[in-house]
Every structure is written in C-alpha cells, then in structure tokens.
Amino acid sequence: MRRVSILGATGSIGQNTIDLIARAPDDYDVVALTGGANITQLATDARALRADLAVTAYPERLEDLRAALAGSDVIAAAGAEALKEAGARPADWVMSAIVGAAGLAPGIAALEQGATLALANKESLVCAGKLVLETARLNNARLLPVDSEHSAIFQALVGEDMGAVERIIITASGGAFRDWPLEALKSATLAEASSHPNWDMGQRITIDSASMFNKAMEVIETREYFGVAPNQIEVIIHPESMIHAMVGFNDGAIMAHVGPPDMRHAIGYALHWPQRRDLPVARLDLAQIGQLNFIAPDMARYPALRLARAVMARGGLMGAAFNGAKERALDAFIAGHIHFTRMAEVVEEVLTRFESDPDLIDAAMTLDNVTQTDHLARKWADQVMAQ
Numbered sequence: 001m002r003r004v005s006i007l008g009a010t011g012s013i014g015q016n017t018i019d020l021i022a023r024a025p026d027d028y029d030v031v032a033l034t035g036g037a038n039i040t041q042l043a044t045d046a047r048a049l050r051a052d053l054a055v056t057a058y059p060e061r062l063e064d065l066r067a068a069l070a071g072s073d074v075i076a077a078a079g080a081e082a083l084k085e086a087g088a089r090p091a092d093w094v095m096s097a098i099v100g101a102a103g104l105a106p107g108i109a110a111l112e113q114g115a116t117l118a119l120a121n122k123e124s125l126v127c128a129g130k131l132v133l134e135t136a137r138l139n140n141a142r143l144l145p146v147d148s149e150h151s152a153i154f155q156a157l158v159g160e161d162m163g164a165v166e167r168i169i170i171t172a173s174g175g176a177f178r179d180w181p182l183e184a185l186k187s188a189t190l191a192e193a194s195s196h197p198n199w200d201m202g203q204r205i206t207i208d209s210a211s212m213f214n215k216a217m218e219v220i221e222t223r224e225y226f227g228v229a230p231n232q233i234e235v236i237i238h239p240e241s242m243i244h245a246m247v248g249f250n251d252g253a254i255m256a257h258v259g260p261p262d263m264r265h266a267i268g269y270a271l272h273w274p275q276r277r278d279l280p281v282a283r284l285d286l287a288q289i290g291q292l293n294f295i296a297p298d299m300a301r302y303p304a305l306r307l308a309r310a311v312m313a314r315g316g317l318m319g320a321a322f323n324g325a326k327e328r329a330l331d332a333f334i335a336g337h338i339h340f341t342r343m344a345e346v347v348e349e350v351l352t353r354f355e356s357d358p359d360l361i362d363a364a365m366t367l368d369n370v371t372q373t374d375h376l377a378r379k380w381a382d383q384v385m386a387q
C-alpha cells in the first residue's frame with residue numbers, strides 16, 4: 001500500500017486525483033487531505049478514503065469540519081500550520097494542488113520528509129524554484145511535474161540527453177479571448193473570463209489562461225524545472241489543446257506529446273511513474289480531429305508573456321514578486337474592482353517598484369524571504385490599484 005496525501009483535495013486537480021485513487025482503493029493508504037471552504041466535500045472524501053487527517057485552510061471553519069467528521073476516526077485540523085503538518089505527515093506520494101503561493105510551504109514540508117511530490121502547484125516553482133529544487137535534492141525527494149505541459153516535456157525527455165535539447169515549445173489554447181478584438185478585452189466580464197474553451201479547471205487558473213498569466217507562469221516553471229535558458233523556451237497558440245508540449249533536439253527532431261485535454265493523464269503519469277498504467281481518459285480519434293493548428297502569440301494581446309521574460313531575466317525573488325502581484329490583481333478582478341486588462345498593468349507597476357530595490361530581489365531565497373516578498377508584492381499591488 002502506498003501512503004498518499006492530497007493537498008488541495010477539494011479542487012479540480014484534487015478531485016481528479018481522488019478519482020484515480022478511488023478506483024484502486026486497495027493500493028492506497030490515504031494519509032492527509034486538505035481543502036478550503038468546501039467542508040462537505042473535504043469531510044465526505046476524508047470519510048470515504050479513510051484519511052488519517054483532514055485540514056481546512058480556514059481556522060474559523062474548524063468546528064464545521066469537526067462536526068462533519070463526527071463519528072469517524074479522521075482527525076480535523078485548520079490553518080496554515082496544520083496545512084504544513086498535512087504535508088509533513090509521513091507519506092510516499094503527495095499531490096501538491098493548492099492554488100496560489102499558499103501551496104509552497106506545505107509542499108516544501110512534503111519534500112523535507114522525503115516524499116515524492118507531484119507538483120500541480122506551479123506557483124511553488126514561480127515563487128521559489130531554486131528553493132524547491134534544492135529542498136528536493138537535500139532530502140532525496142523526487143519532484144514530478146503535473147502541469148500538462150510539463151508532464152508532456154518530462155515524458156518527451158525520457159531517455160534523452162539534456163545536452164541535445166535545443167528548444168522547448170509549450171502550447172497554449174489562447175484562452176477564452178483568443179479571437180476577441182483587442183479593444184474588447186478591457187470590458188471582458190468575470191463570467192466570460194471564467195470559461196475555458198478546452199479544459200475544465202479551477203476558476204483562478206481559468207482566468208489566468210484567458211490573460212495568459214498561466215502560460216507566463218508555465219514558461220518560468222519550464223525554466224526552473226528543466227534548467228533550460230529562457231531563450232530556449234517558446235510559446236505557441238494551439239487552439240485544439242491536443243499537443244501539450246514539444247521538445248526540439250539538436251538533430252532537428254521534435255518530440256510532441258499528444259493526448260486529450262484531461263488532467264487525469266498527467267496526474268496518473270505522476271502517480272504511477274516510472275510505469276505507465278491504464279488510465280480512464282479518452283483515446284484520440286485523429287481522423288475525426290482532422291487538423292491541428294498553430295499560431296504565433298500576439299504579444300500586444302498577452303503582456304503577461306513579456307513580463308515572464310522580464311522576471312526570468314532579473315531572477316532572484318522577482319518570481320515571488322510577480323506571483324504575489326498577479327494573485328492580488330486577480331483577486332481584484334474577481335471582486336469586480338479592476339478591468340481584465342488592468343491585471344497585467346498592475347503586475348508590471350509592482351515589478352518596476354521591485355526593480356528599483358535590488359536588495360529585496362537579491363535577498364537569499366529562503367521560505368521567509370519568499371513569503372515577505374509575496375506579502376510586499378500584494379501590498380504594493382493594493383497601493384497601485386488604489387491610485
């Protein structure tokens with residue numbers, strides 16, 4: 001029996017992970033599940049999977065969670081420390097699927113106990129790539145990518161020599177507004193930004209897909225995880241979302257990973273790695289699909305892609321600043337306080353402020369400094385938005 005924990009169990013990735021685990025209950029011993037405000041889902045899954053521990057991120061919901069778990073053996077806990085404790089509980093495999101920088105500390109705790117960390121939480125690598133990789137190395141823990149593009153790259157690289165890699169191409173659907181006139185983007189509504197043409201995901205990543213902040217983060221994630229130079233990473237719009245990523249080699253060959261847009265593939269690959277197991281995903285009928293299209297991204301439409309380049313060029317804690325500002329701008333868009341296109345402007349203004357303070361950006365990459373940078377970026381984003 002493999003001991004598994006799921007951080008962010010009640011979300012889109014978490015529920016897809018539970019779907020796979022629940023199909024083979026005898027193979028897994030579920031240690032910890034974490035969630036947020038969806039107490040009913042968390043308690044139902046914790047009971048059904050006989051978890052040892054269930055944690056809600058919100059201390060004010062602890063009594064609700066206790067009540068929902070009454071009569072079971074599941075321990076209830078709440079708050080940031082308890083989330084870390086969920087990551088630190090001895091397990092063989094931990095899914096990191098909390099959304100946002102909040103996923104960093106629990107994921108680090110899982111690496112520190114030597115667990116294999118299946119990483120959906122791309123913010124961990126954007127904010128603190130070097131820290132995450134170093135923590136894995138020091139603790140002999142394995143980090144497996146779950147983002148579909150990064151799982152695809154990882155699979156295309158099996159048996160290959162990184163020295164022969166020329167380029168990595170990640171695909172983007174183009175999000176909800178791919179075909180909108182540029183002028184119309186400003187007035188895009190929350191509902192319009194919250195529906196994705198191909199993927200069914202959490203609301204925040206869906207909006208980030210429409211603004212291309214998601215792809216911007218994935219470019220940084222690619223650099224951190226695979227250690228390639230920024231100019232080796234390309235983004236291409238591929239409206240069908242069938243090819244998830246491609247790796248180009250020095251002999252001109254390109255290895256492409258093709259599959260249906262279903263996160264259970266990438267989750268299942270990380271769950272069973274290094275084996276491949278049968279997964280409940282659709283099999284593609286290529287004749288029916290007929291054609292696949294590729295379009296160069298329009299940089300005027302997607303300023304987030306340009307910002308990602310600036311973040312990589314600057315290095316240090318700029319990724320944490322970028323992510324913190326982005327999260328705050330996204331909160332404000334969701335709350336109806338700013339326009340869709342204002343998000344990238346806010347992030348850019350915050351990055352400009354950080355650029356004028358090199359001591360902040362060049363501080364050592366410790367969890368404390370990353371957290372402080374994240375908090376400062378959120379504060380500055382609020383100031384920029386209040387102007």
Ligand code: NAD
Pocket residue numbers: 007008009010011012013014034035036037038057083096097098099100102103120121122123146147148199200201202203204205263
């Ligand atoms: P989601 O919003 O559906 O779920 C997020 C989970 O995190 C929930 O369990 C929620 O309760 C929990 N959570 C939210 N805020 C929290 C906080 N402050 N502290 C602790 N827990 C909190 O998100 P999702 O779409 O499942 O995405 C999860 C992560 O996976 C994100 O980093 C996202 O970028 C990444 N990802 C998602 C997909 C996808 O298809 N959904 C694909 C690739 C990568």
Ligand code: MG
Pocket residue numbers: 147148149218
């Ligand atoms: Mg992705």
